[in-house]
Amino acid sequence: MARAWPAIILGALLAYLVLVPLGFLALSSFRPTGLPFEPGLTFANYAAVYGAPGFSRLLGDTLVFAGGSVAIALTLGTILAWLVERTDMPGARLTRALIILPMATPPLLMAIGWAMLLSPRSGAINVWMRDLLGWAPFNAYSMGAMIFVQGLALTSTAFLFLAPAFRNMDPALEEAALASGASTLTLFRRVLIPLLRPAVMAAAIFLLIVGFVVFEIPGTLGMPARIFVLSSQLFYLANEAPGGIPLYGQVGALATLFLALLLGLGFVYRHFTREAARFRTITGKGFRPRRMRLGRWRHAALGLVALYFTLAVVLPVGMLAWMSLMPFQARPSWAALSMVTLENHRDLLDSPRVLEAAANTLLVAGIAATLVAVLSTLISWVTVRLRAPGSAVLDALSFLPIAIPGVMMGVALIYVYLTLDPIIAIYGTVWILIVAYATDYLSFGTRAAGxxxxxxxxxxxxxxxxxxxxxxxxxxxxxxxxLWPAIAGIWIWVLAHAMRELSTALMLQGRDNQVMTTLLWDYWQGGEPTRAAAVGVWLVGALLAALIAWQILERRRA
Amino acid sequence: MLSIENLHKRYDKRADAFAVRAVSLDVREGEFFTLLGPSGCGKTTTLRCVAGLEVPDSGTIRIAGQTVFDARGSLPVAKRDIAMVFQSYAIWPHMSVAENVRFPLDAMGITGAAATRRVERALEMVGLAAFRDRPAPMLSGGQQQRVALARAVVKEAKLLLLDEPLSNLDARLRDQMRVELRDLQRRIGTTAIYVTHDQEEAMALSDRVAVMRDGVVVELAPPRDLYLRPRTVFAARFVGQADVLPCTVAARDGALTWLDTPLGRIASAGAPPDGPLSLLIRPEHIAFDAGALNNLHGTITRVVFGGRIVEYLVAVAGAELRVQGTSATLRAEGEAVTLHLPPERCVMVQGEA
Incomplete structure (x- = not known):
């Protein structure tokens, strides 16, 4: 069977990229030292993790955080998608184009921006409120703020999932229902909602997976207040555990539970995306969606959209831009305007550490994007075209990384490449990051190419x-x-995501592989907020350029 | 030119469902040969096996004396002396018209002036010389069809394979392309294997037609024989409208066979085949007057005016017959008529009515 060879080679590669790290992670959870190949067998790690008095709170906080932010994102995303695609709201096309702005704002920067606005003592909004009311009502370092910022960060993703579902709904389906004598209520209940259900469910579950996995916002806004969710707890155990020794065994034990949970969600997600694809009503003939007339509500709708962009982009990024021009963390005011300086930016351009991080970022993102583009094309070619035996296994293996949190991927790769160091010496280099991202974004790449x-x-x-x-x-x-336009689209998407990723880079951080996001984290955690802000501004600029290129490619394909 | 022996193909190796079963064909040089049948009958699978796009389970395929498939192995598609036109046209959207047509020459390593000349000639042949630099997506369906044809003939292969090439065109264009296709094939003298489910197309184009059903060739004959003297009920019904009645042989009388039918005793010219018999008569062969034999009296129960032709349903003793007339003489519902079934058009076919 010559036909089987490509599948076997790709399968072996995928197994190495995906299954080996997970296997090492599982193995380490049963070792007394937490290192996968040290002798001994124990359940002590499981007992320590699941028996800890704080465990139920950890579980509860994780669920509240993920559930709350997904609820916000889904509500906002659905409203935005409906307003843009199915109503006569003014500026709908502009809104659709501007949605890449929140995508270009990494969650880490959104969190830092909001921390600068809402920190209890020095946050700009809190200070103004105290001057005005004598009382500072907000606290950036709280569960409420975490949910709020994460919800805003996920809204653009929700919008991107749902807008096509609204747009591609053939108005003939609605007209047929109305012609059958259905009332508006019946139309919604019996036709529109069932038609949208798979797309909304797919979006909800995808967002839920992301909500369980993200580290940036819980790490920035939760950890200072000792509010932990899964991803930050993993980070804490691996990096900042009391005693200074990484508790890898406990990391492994904690990871296995969440991996099972996330894999379950992953396969539910796949079910709904397939159903959504079945429902997609593309007939090839052109049609114009029915747009609802909002009347007096048009301006209220526009106001809502403006509010979203203000909260998700203008305020946090504006705050960063302001801070990047300040010599120290000074809140915006007329008086502070005289202190504006480009010193932070000039410092960055002079600092070898920053230039190295920038070069590393481009190198890591560029190579990882190329690897994902090539591998995704080959894998989908084998699974879709060749339909080689074992295609289902390849498909599942390439999808699996979607459910692996960045922190967990980082820890797993630490095991793998510490163990393999004599053979493959990439630990602590940019190459380990490249391997991590290539694996992580394969699930997106194979789905798009397929x-x-x-x-x-x-x-x-x-x-x-x-x-x-x-x-x-x-x-x-x-x-x-x-396939070229699609491949280029995948390339840029991975490039942008690898550039803004923090948690994996943080876990795998060594002396020679610092990237922009880890540098930013270091500045922020090390009490240099203005420098962090300057790095952030440059990062947003680079991401914006990449995402505009992506949009142009996507549009050309359509 | 093409010889297929005992070809078998199953898509699901475990099931007993053959896509193609024991198909044997011999196509002569220069012939326009059609595989005709309903969807799922195995005609496209047979064609794709000849092209090499499917690998058969067993059998032998020879093209121009060269064995391209047998128990020992399968010759790769690229090495077979064939060219193919696809149902979807498969025009490459990232190339211009001329680039599409030149591609097979690139693949064969023919370049330069020789290639340009052949591309020009192929485009002229299909009447697209003026469109050579047009991007392929900016063509109408009919023009895309012509590009696909030019891309196939430019290769000057011994065997031209056509998979329902006209089925995506609208009716008027289809009629026009049908004539052009036949002319083109005659002019270049290539052997063509044509797959279609449209019996009129098969009749108009082919030298011979193989009717397929459930992976088996049911009948193989020139169009005229297939239409006027089919051997089976299936082929008779598939190639045109038919009144089919159960019958048994009552007596033989020289060149005539007398049949007992629900209409009474009917004379048929010819000798009966073996097996269960049915009587076939085509609606347009029934005449509204009396002849020497096979006269029936009946009443018109329904009239469908179709313009050029008018279809009647006539109730006669024991059955209802579909009869076709022209609009030259119009008859009304309820009219009493005499029908004549010419014995040479009353055909005995194998199978139950």
């Missing part, structure tokens, strides 16, 4: 073969050029 491959009629390639072209020539002259 989707395009499914839409590409097989006869296009068969016509190449009956024209007398070899397999390699068909791939080079037909398949790759046709």
């Amino acid at each position: 989707g395009v491959m499914v839409q590409m009629h097989p006869e296009l390639e068969e016509a190449g073969r009956t024209s007398g072209a070899s397999g390699a020539m068909v791939l080079r002259r037909i398949t790759l050029p046709l």
